[in-house]
Amino acid sequence: MHEEILAERGVPYGHGKLLDIYRPPGAGPAPIVLLWHGVGLDERDVLEPLARATAALGAVVVVPDWRSDAPDGGRAHLLASLAFTRKSAAGLGAGDDAIVLAGWSRGGRCAAAIGVRREGIDGWRPLAVACLGAAYTRPAPTTGTSPLADLATGRAAPVPFWIVHGTADTVVPVVASREFTAALRRRGWPVRFEETPTDHPGVVMAEYDPALRRCRPATAGHAIEAGRLSARMLAAAAGTLPAGDAGAQLPSG
Numbered sequence: 001m002h003e004e005i006l007a008e009r010g011v012p013y014g015h016g017k018l019l020d021i022y023r024p025p026g027a028g029p030a031p032i033v034l035l036w037h038g039v040g041l042d043e044r045d046v047l048e049p050l051a052r053a054t055a056a057l058g059a060v061v062v063v064p065d066w067r068s069d070a071p072d073g074g075r076a077h078l079l080a081s082l083a084f085t086r087k088s089a090a091g092l093g094a095g096d097d098a099i100v101l102a103g104w105s106r107g108g109r110c111a112a113a114i115g116v117r118r119e120g121i122d123g124w125r126p127l128a129v130a131c132l133g134a135a136y137t138r139p140a141p142t143t144g145t146s147p148l149a150d151l152a153t154g155r156a157a158p159v160p161f162w163i164v165h166g167t168a169d170t171v172v173p174v175v176a177s178r179e180f181t182a183a184l185r186r187r188g189w190p191v192r193f194e195e196t197p198t199d200h201p202g203v204v205m206a207e208y209d210p211a212l213r214r215c216r217p218a219t220a221g222h223a224i225e226a227g228r229l230s231a232r233m234l235a236a237a238a239g240t241l242p243a244g245d246a247g248a249q250l251p252s253g
Helices: 044-055 075-092 106-115 147-153 175-186 221-238
Strands: 006-014 017-023 032-036 060-064 099-104 128-132 161-166 191-196 206-209 214-217
Touching (some): 044 221, 099 106, 099 221, 161 175, 175 191, 206 221
Antiparallel strands (some): 017 060
8 A cells, every 4th residue: 555655755845954745545635744753863764654654544744854953953944844834735635724743752742842832833733743752841942841841831722642652762761651641631631642562763663773873664573563553643643544443452454
């Protein structure tokens, strides 16, 4: 099925940065997942396996490069990719009210920070937020504030959160997502949280290669299964997969 996905690569979105767009099979309208990578620089390629797996489940997936070493921590890149996605939503098959904001690691924190703010970004708020292997206590480049702190003090209308974290994650321990999930639930926010026996890159169907000094597509079974789980969660957040089919217990394949 993946060979039917249309991948549009190297689309400029501003600030000299590029993004890739993965469209699902078929020509009908589809909701959009804007998927941000983590702290690694310009690593949109790392998320390609996950993006393809999610597009195969019916969502359009937009994956931009961004740089966490920029003077503003990547804020301008991240918000420009959001502005591009909102502006392009109709051409991609959806309105800008049908965008799931998603991210891995620091990208997940950046997505969460927007999701919990009452004002969102210029009054815009996502359809849902999906966070993969993220932490929530430190300020996010997108807002300059901590998602956990904003959740505790803010009065934003709840949006659904979809969270995946690896129990073998030594970069961002799983307790980070457990605590954030508990905080969301205490305030009455809808949240689906799945733990999976993988490491930090495993949740995005990747593995770290010391020789390359960056991540590459996963070969280990635990990471492939975890990536499939994340794809189902992203698709469920977008509404292209029933929520009941998103969990970790589905047979693979």
